[in-house]
Amino acid sequence: MAELVTGEAVAVEIKVARLASRACALLLDLMLQLVVLNFALGLAQMTALVADDAWTAGLVILITVVVQVGYPCAFETMTRGRTIGKLALGLRVVSDDGGPIRFRQALVRALAGYVEFWALAGAPALLASLFSKRGKRLGDLFAGTVVIQERVSSTSIYGPIAVMPPQLAGWAQTLELSQLPDELAMTARQYLARFWDLLPEVRDALGQRITDQVTALVSPPPPPGVRPEILLSAILAERRRRDEWRLAQRRARRMRIAGQHPTGWPGQAIPAPAMAMAGPAPVPAAPMGPPAPPPFSGPVPGRPAFLPPTNYGSGPYQEVLTQPPPGYRPPPGPPRHPPPHPYPYGSQPQGQQPPYPRQGPPMGPPPQGPPRPPQEHP
Secondary structure (H helix, E strand, O other): OEEEEOOOOOEEEEOEOOHHHHHHHHHHHHHHHHHHHHHHHHHHHHHHHOOOHHHHHHHHHHHHHHHHHHHHHHHHHHOOOOOHHHHHHOEEEEEOOOOEOOHHHHHHHHHHHHHHHHHOOOHHHHHHHHHOOOOOOHHHHHHOEEEEEOOOOHHHHHOOOOOOOHHHHHHHHOOEOOOOOHHHHHHHHHHHHOHHHOOHHHHHHHHHHHHHHHHOOOEOOOOOOOOHHHHHHHHHHHHHHHHHHHHHHHHHHHHHHOOOOOOOOOOOOOOOOOOOOOOOOOOOOOOOOOOOOOOOOOOOOOOOOOOOOOOOOOOOOHHHHOOOOOOOOOOOOOOOOOOOOOOOOOOOOHHHOOOOOOOOOOOOOOOOOOOOOOOOOO
């Protein structure tokens, strides 16, 4: 693993490709180039039958340059740092800042690769890779690139780093981890993730140093005779279990507040809510229909009977009001309707038009008794 600083000044850990994987990818690319080069040169030699030697020599030089320089340059530019060999081995060429490779960088690597591999049989590339911290050859140093391992195993990504050892499960449940900082826990996790990449002597010394720092901040002390990596794995697994339990409790609390049924943590009982509703849940009210029409009263002696109209048109009362109310009996005799007017409105003869209504107070009944004599005015 190596640290790469991006253009945004963010440090990212990357896995630099090893010398063996790079050599296998280079071997596949060289075999493919040789096959294409031999086939193309065979076709170029056939042009000597119809053209002079100058055309043939120029065509041979062009084919050689295209296959040996154009192949890696074109593939790394179009596929963002991958040739067929690198694609088979899961490798990729990136810039020193983590960005994709550009055409200029791919061209510099291809020209340097022609000198390193085809002219000098790969000796400069081997020596530069051995003395470089990131395994760079001369083409990488000139172009400012680095080859990284893009394809990693799924267990290293999705698998748990720290696993609880069965013999330390009881001791880990009694640990006091409140004094363990996140930075030290991250250091221990990175040590476990890179455990098999380290040399045995470096692995043991680094593990013992990290274990001493961790055990000085936790209590009770660990059992004697436990290896550092097993002890760190037990502490980190217990720390992760407590964090997951705390997150599950927080999620259940939020679901109870939202009125949802919380899902329990595996192996843990869900605490009952502080307040619960007594009795069964209330029954939802039935949907309300159209409102009932006002009741019609029957005829009362001395009062006129109110007859509902025979047609109400469309509406919520159509089926109710078109029928007579229950218990209603029509009055005896013919129906009482006002007599029709002899002349419809506006069709009365001109001479018989009614006069305009009299203005002033209404006239009362005529006075009773003998008429009074007229009075004389002086």
